[in-house]
Amino acid sequence: MSIMRYLMEHLTHPTVDEIYTALSPEMPTLSKTTVYNTLKLLSEHGAIQTLTIDERNTCYDADTSPHAHFLCKRCGKIYDLPHGETKKKVETWEMNGHDVQEIHFYYKGICKDCKQEDSLKQRENRETNKN
Numbered sequence: 001m002s003i004m005r006y007l008m009e010h011l012t013h014p015t016v017d018e019i020y021t022a023l024s025p026e027m028p029t030l031s032k033t034t035v036y037n038t039l040k041l042l043s044e045h046g047a048i049q050t051l052t053i054d055e056r057n058t059c060y061d062a063d064t065s066p067h068a069h070f071l072c073k074r075c076g077k078i079y080d081l082p083h084g085e086t087k088k089k090v091e092t093w094e095m096n097g098h099d100v101q102e103i104h105f106y107y108k109g110i111c112k113d114c115k116q117e118d119s120l121k122q123r124e125n126r127e128t129n130k131n
């Protein structure tokens, strides 16, 4: 229950580790295996989405509506992208009698925060080079 609540409150696509670290102080008996098994169960029941956008870490999302994800390769942050097109496609498929259970739409790149940091660093470098 706490795991589900945590996911609903943190739509930041946390990993097993992040959920475990956040919940273990208030739940001393909690183990990483329990977190993992609970997440697996929730995802099997369609209560949460499992994201494999980051090949090193599986992330979990309590928002099960069809939406795309953008992973920043630099900081590893995952952003939600509204994806109205996806919804339309799913509806068309379901009208054809298919049962769509999972949608994975992944975009990867560098997020605007990291880009900003990059341009700042470049400017700094240019200034130090001048001197």
Ligand SMILES: [Zn+2]
Pocket: 072, 073, 074, 075, 076, 077, 110, 111, 112, 113, 114, 115
């Ligand atoms: Zn970033």
Ligand SMILES: [Zn+2]
Pocket: 013, 061, 063, 067, 069, 079, 080
């Ligand atoms: Zn999401």
